[in-house]
Amino acid sequence: MQRSLLALFLAITAVLAGVTGAAAAPAPAGARAEQFPAAAAESDVPITMSDGITLRANVRRPADAAGNPIAGRFPVLLTITAYNKNALDGPASGSSGGEPDFFVKRGYVHVTVDARGTGSSGGSWQSFDDRENTDSAEIVNWAASPERPWSNGSVGMHGASYMGINQLFAAAQRPEGLKAIFPQVPAADTYRDVVASGGALDVGFIPLWMGLVTATGVVPPNYGPAEPDNGLQMYLDRVKGATSFTAPTLLEATLGLNAAFDGPFYAERSPINVVDDIDVPTFLIGGEYDLFQRGTPMLFERLRANGVPTKMIFGPWDHLQASNGEQVAEAGHGTLQELQLRWFDHHVKGLPDPGLDADVPPLTYYEIGSGKWRHAQDWVDEQRATTFELSGTSLPGRPGGLTSGEVEPGASAVAPLPVSGLCTRSANQWTGGLPGRTGLAEVCEDNRLNDTTGAVFETEPVQRPLRIRGPINARLNTSTPTGNGMLSVSVSSVSPDGRVDRLTGGWQVLSHRALDESKSRYLDGELIQPFHPFTEQAQSTMQPGRAEPIDVEVFPTGAVIPPGSKLRVSIQAYDVPHLLPAVRDLPAALSPLTVHTDPQDPSRITLPTLP
Incomplete structure (x- = not known):
C-alpha cells in the first residue's frame, strides 16, 4: 500500500x-x-x-x-x-x-x-x-x-x-x-x-x-x-x-x-520585484496556455528594457508541454536541448557562436489562428490600440455586437452558474495541463457550449486579418444586486462554421475593482493592462444595483482573427475549476450580474493590434 x-x-x-x-x-x-x-x-x-x-x-x-x-x-x-x-x-x-x-x-x-x-x-x-x-x-x-x-x-x-x-x-x-x-x-x-x-x-x-x-x-x-x-x-x-x-x-x-x-x-x-537586479543572459520559454502566460512575457520585457541579453520562445503550450519542451523544435530554432547547449556553450563555456543572435531573434512566438511562428524584437513595440465597444443585449442564441461604430443601448444578464468554465481550454490550462495528458482537453477545445452560460458579444466577420500581440483590457459597466461577484471574460475567434476558439481570458472580482493608474499600462492613451492593488484596504463592495466600470485584465496572447472569422467576447460569473471566491465572499458571488452597453459610457475591449 x-x-x-x-x-x-x-x-x-x-x-x-x-x-x-x-x-x-x-x-x-x-x-x-x-x-x-x-x-x-x-x-x-x-x-x-x-x-x-x-x-x-x-x-x-x-x-x-x-x-x-x-x-x-x-x-x-x-x-x-x-x-x-x-x-x-x-x-x-x-x-x-x-x-x-x-x-x-x-x-x-x-x-x-x-x-x-x-x-x-x-x-x-x-x-x-x-x-x-x-x-x-x-x-x-x-x-x-x-x-x-x-x-x-x-x-x-x-x-x-x-x-x-x-x-x-x-x-x-x-x-x-x-x-x-x-x-x-x-x-x-x-x-x-x-x-x-x-x-x-x-x-x-x-x-x-x-x-x-x-x-x-x-x-x-x-x-x-x-x-x-x-x-x-x-x-x-x-x-x-x-x-x-x-x-x-x-x-x-x-x-x-x-x-x-x-x-x-x-x-x-x-521575481518581478527583483528582475531589475538580473544582469546575466536569460533565455525564456513561455506558453500561451501556460499557468504563467501573464508573467513570462513581463520578465522578457523588463530584461530587454534593462539591456540584458534576453530571448523568449512563446508557444501554444500548457504548463506541462512548455515544461518538458517536447515541442520547442517547432519554433524553428532546434530542440530544447540544442538551444540550451548553444546558450550555455556560448555564455557559460565561452565558445564562439557568432550566428546565435542572427539564428534566434529576441522574440519567437506562435500566432494562434494562423499557425505561423512570428519573430519580433520586443513583446509590445509596433502595436496600436484598437477598441471595440459592446453593443445591444446578448440573448440565448443571439449575441450582442462588438463594434467600432454606433452603439445600441442594452443590458445583458450573466447568471452565476458554477459550471461555467468546466469544459473549456481554461480548465486544462489552470490545472497545469493534466487533462491534456489524458485526452480530456481535446473534447473541450470548442468554447461554444460554455459561451451559452453567459453573455456573448461579437463583431461581424472581419475583412482583413486582425492580429493581436500583448495584454488586453475589457472595461465592462457592471451592476449586481449584492455589490460583489466575479467577471470571467474570454476572448475568442469564431470561425465561419461556428467553432469558438478561446484565445485567452481574464477575471476580476468586483470588490477589487480599484485601479492603480501608475502601475497600469497604456497604449496610444488607452488602457491595455490594468493594475488592481488586491489589498484588503483597497477592497470595497459596489452599491447594489448601480452600474460601475470594471477593468478586467485579460492575459496576453499572440493571435490573429483571420478574414471571415469573428472576434468574440464572452462573459461569465465563474471559471471552474480555475477560480472560486473565498468563503466569506460566497454569498455575494451567488447573485447575478448585469453588463450594460451605453453610448455615453460604453463597455469596451481594447487590444494591442499589429499592422
Whole structure:
C-alpha cells in the first residue's frame, strides 16, 4: 500500500515537474558531438548554508566508458528543485526532458539540489521566502567554488516552473560564478499570475501543487546507514513545514484572510520585484496556455528594457508541454536541448557562436489562428490600440455586437452558474495541463457550449486579418444586486462554421475593482493592462444595483482573427475549476450580474493590434 501511494505521488509530481514521457531520446541531430561516453554519479552530497542547514545535491560528472569520473574542471549546470531529485532521477529532472546525460557527455558537470525543506534537504519549506532565495545564490557559489575539484567556476542554471523561478532569484543576487540562465515557464507576479487571478482564488492548481511538494518531501532519502538520525529529522522538518506554512496558507486564503490578499508575503515570492537586479543572459520559454502566460512575457520585457541579453520562445503550450519542451523544435530554432547547449556553450563555456543572435531573434512566438511562428524584437513595440465597444443585449442564441461604430443601448444578464468554465481550454490550462495528458482537453477545445452560460458579444466577420500581440483590457459597466461577484471574460475567434476558439481570458472580482493608474499600462492613451492593488484596504463592495466600470485584465496572447472569422467576447460569473471566491465572499458571488452597453459610457475591449 505504501509503495503504491508513493508511486502515485511520484507520477503526478513528475508530470508537474515536466519530465513525464521524457524517455532517453537520441541526441538532437544539430547538437555538437559527445565528448565523453558516460556519467559518474554521486548522490546526496551535503551543502551547508550560511545558517547551518544542510541541503543535498546529486552530482553527475563526465566519465569514461567504465564509469570512472574524468579528472579536471568543467563548467557546471545547476538545477534546484522542490520535487525530490532522487525520486525524479536527477539528470532527467534537470534537463526537462530528452537525453538524461546530454550535457554531461558534452563536458558539463550537472548538479541537482533539493530546495530547503524538500527531498533530502534539511530545513522547512516556505516556497521562495527570502531564506530559500538566499540559498539559491549560496548554492551557485558552492558550485563555482575552487573547493569543488570538478568545477571551473562557471555556472549556468536551467529547469522549468519552480526550477525556473529560483534561477531568477539566484541571478538577482549576482553570484560571481553565474554566467547564464534558461528559465522555462517562470512566474513574474505570483499573486496575479496564478494564486488569485483577478482577486479570486486559484483552486485548480495551487492546492494540488502545495500538497504534492509536501508529500514528496517525505519520500525516504538515500542517506545510508552512516546518518540514521537524518531521516527522523527530515520527517520532523516536513511536519513543521506542513503545519507552519502549507496548511495555514491554504486555510487563510480559503477563509479570505491575509493570504487571500496581495502584500509582502507575495511580494517576497515574486521575481518581478527583483528582475531589475538580473544582469546575466536569460533565455525564456513561455506558453500561451501556460499557468504563467501573464508573467513570462513581463520578465522578457523588463530584461530587454534593462539591456540584458534576453530571448523568449512563446508557444501554444500548457504548463506541462512548455515544461518538458517536447515541442520547442517547432519554433524553428532546434530542440530544447540544442538551444540550451548553444546558450550555455556560448555564455557559460565561452565558445564562439557568432550566428546565435542572427539564428534566434529576441522574440519567437506562435500566432494562434494562423499557425505561423512570428519573430519580433520586443513583446509590445509596433502595436496600436484598437477598441471595440459592446453593443445591444446578448440573448440565448443571439449575441450582442462588438463594434467600432454606433452603439445600441442594452443590458445583458450573466447568471452565476458554477459550471461555467468546466469544459473549456481554461480548465486544462489552470490545472497545469493534466487533462491534456489524458485526452480530456481535446473534447473541450470548442468554447461554444460554455459561451451559452453567459453573455456573448461579437463583431461581424472581419475583412482583413486582425492580429493581436500583448495584454488586453475589457472595461465592462457592471451592476449586481449584492455589490460583489466575479467577471470571467474570454476572448475568442469564431470561425465561419461556428467553432469558438478561446484565445485567452481574464477575471476580476468586483470588490477589487480599484485601479492603480501608475502601475497600469497604456497604449496610444488607452488602457491595455490594468493594475488592481488586491489589498484588503483597497477592497470595497459596489452599491447594489448601480452600474460601475470594471477593468478586467485579460492575459496576453499572440493571435490573429483571420478574414471571415469573428472576434468574440464572452462573459461569465465563474471559471471552474480555475477560480472560486473565498468563503466569506460566497454569498455575494451567488447573485447575478448585469453588463450594460451605453453610448455615453460604453463597455469596451481594447487590444494591442499589429499592422
